[in-house]
Amino acid sequence: MPCAPLTRGLSSVARKALMALTGLVLVGFVLGHMSGNLLFFRGPEALDAYAKWLHDLGPLLWAARVTLLVAVAIHIWVGISLAAENRAARAGGPEVAATRRASLASRAMPHTGVVILGFIAFHLLHFTFRAVNPEVAAAGDAGRVHDMIRLGFADPLVSAFYIVAMALLCLHLSHGVSSMFQTLGLRNERWRGPLDLAAAAYGWVIFLGFASIPLAVLVGIPPFPALAK
Amino acid sequence: MVKENAPGGHDATLRLTLRVWRQRRGQPGAFEEHTLAAVPTSASFLEMMDLLNEQLVRAGKEPFAFDHDCREGICGMCSMTINGMPHGPLPGVTTCQLHMRNFRDGETITVEPWRARAFPVLRDLAVDRSGFDKVIQAGGFISVRTGSAPEANTLPVPKPVADAAMDAAECIGCGACVASCKNGSAMLFVGAKVTHLNLLPQGAPEADRRAVAMVRAMDDAGFGNCTNYGECQAHCPKGITLDVIARLNRDYLGARLRGFFASTGKPRRGGD
Ligand code: HEM
Ligand code: SF4
Ligand code: FES
Numbered sequence: 001m002p003c004a005p006l007t008r009g010l011s012s013v014a015r016k017a018l019m020a021l022t023g024l025v026l027v028g029f030v031l032g033h034m035s036g037n038l039l040f041f042r043g044p045e046a047l048d049a050y051a052k053w054l055h056d057l058g059p060l061l062w063a064a065r066v067t068l069l070v071a072v073a074i075h076i077w078v079g080i081s082l083a084a085e086n087r088a089a090r091a092g093g094p095e096v097a098a099t100r101r102a103s104l105a106s107r108a109m110p111h112t113g114v115v116i117l118g119f120i121a122f123h124l125l126h127f128t129f130r131a132v133n134p135e136v137a138a139a140g141d142a143g144r145v146h147d148m149i150r151l152g153f154a155d156p157l158v159s160a161f162y163i164v165a166m167a168l169l170c171l172h173l174s175h176g177v178s179s180m181f182q183t184l185g186l187r188n189e190r191w192r193g194p195l196d197l198a199a200a201a202y203g204w205v206i207f208l209g210f211a212s213i214p215l216a217v218l219v220g221i222p223p224f225p226a227l228a229k
Numbered sequence: 230m231v232k233e234n235a236p237g238g239h240d241a242t243l244r245l246t247l248r249v250w251r252q253r254r255g256q257p258g259a260f261e262e263h264t265l266a267a268v269p270t271s272a273s274f275l276e277m278m279d280l281l282n283e284q285l286v287r288a289g290k291e292p293f294a295f296d297h298d299c300r301e302g303i304c305g306m307c308s309m310t311i312n313g314m315p316h317g318p319l320p321g322v323t324t325c326q327l328h329m330r331n332f333r334d335g336e337t338i339t340v341e342p343w344r345a346r347a348f349p350v351l352r353d354l355a356v357d358r359s360g361f362d363k364v365i366q367a368g369g370f371i372s373v374r375t376g377s378a379p380e381a382n383t384l385p386v387p388k389p390v391a392d393a394a395m396d397a398a399e400c401i402g403c404g405a406c407v408a409s410c411k412n413g414s415a416m417l418f419v420g421a422k423v424t425h426l427n428l429l430p431q432g433a434p435e436a437d438r439r440a441v442a443m444v445r446a447m448d449d450a451g452f453g454n455c456t457n458y459g460e461c462q463a464h465c466p467k468g469i470t471l472d473v474i475a476r477l478n479r480d481y482l483g484a485r486l487r488g489f490f491a492s493t494g495k496p497r498r499g500g501d
Contacts, residue, residue, distance in 0.1 A: 089346050
């Protein structure tokens, strides 16, 4: 029952495959992004040099950005159209609700997805467009990325939001990464257990990797050199 | 009534409160509450419903409509959502094979029809499952020349393939997968049919066309999209697994890819 104009004519299975393939692009990106970010713990020089290297990629960086933007747009668009159709197809469900197996993560996919979308918007305003805080903007514009991150996470509310958003991303991925294989027809009962485990492990790695940075800034461990003024 | 597990030759009985869905086609429905004073524990769930209906008829009231046929777990007609679970609390059984010994004395049991947009209520607990028929009409068959049957041994089928096809062919088309799915998706049913036929040499020549046509019919009938909850497998009375859904996804996506690059049999348009 295709309803969204952009995906009219694409079957349920084809649109699910689009979800899985765009999800895969995001899964790859998230892992790369997290690994790069962990240079934070190597100190200001390492991280600032990495940021400069990324920016100097020029057209390659833009190609990656456009790919990500397109993937996110398709993922959200198709995700919302599928979720809306599924609500209608269920017709309210039984008066007595019972669940035997569907995991919390699987049932919360649209909800965790929407919070992640909100997070992506805030995150881009915060560190990419630097429109949230002038101090953060000044450090970022001067190429002092390590300082920018420390200033950005100095506010416990902001740090808490990052940590909660990453926890929800972990939940999204703990279903999504295994679901992706099923959607593409690359799973069976023999591999479902190991893939579910791998998805959960991937989710936890992403969560711990990302959340460690705001957490480190909040508790001041490890101690880094004073912010350059 | 058979006395299968009657201790001391007598059936234990249960006193039950039943909340049963009452609905006329096209009108809103509601639960009606009734009590049954003595339900034998050896009665099947459908026999318990028979007792309720007899009690209603004796009181000059209207009995509840519900689907049933074989009452031995093979036809796929019985279809009740019992305390929120299609075919009730016991995994791997149909409603007709669920016995009252699985309930407690004094229990309140809620009985609803399958709930899904693609399965509109005809009356009370009976729903219209013709959406499944449309899916079957689209590809749940093989095309063969009629006439005398060919010698069976001319078509070798490896044992593991025959086993897997038979596992999928166990699907009785009851619709519990749709009713249990929080998306109202029919992927377990469609996957079972596609797997059963596409695995076998008789079905293989039409495998691509079948996968595409059955998915289209499934979407057109108003079923939802699978998000891999896995509820269907946990409620299917025949133990059909998510493997058939993976197979359906694989066959469908492969068919679309092959279709995309298939030869048209003609030179390209407007050129040499
Ligand atoms: C931007 C906001 C996002 C929204 C609104 C969103 C929404 C959704 C929805 C509705 C689904 C389908 C639910 C299902 O099929 O079970 C889904 C699946 C998925 N998402 Fe997201 N998501 C978002 C971001 C992300 C991100 C950042 C990643 C990866 C890092 C991701 C990875 C996945 C994966 C792998 C799947 C599984 C696809 C499948 O089932 O085959 N999503 N998402
Ligand atoms: S797959 Fe299982 S639950 Fe679904 S129709 Fe077939 S037998 Fe019933
Ligand atoms: S009545 Fe035939 S399967 Fe239950």
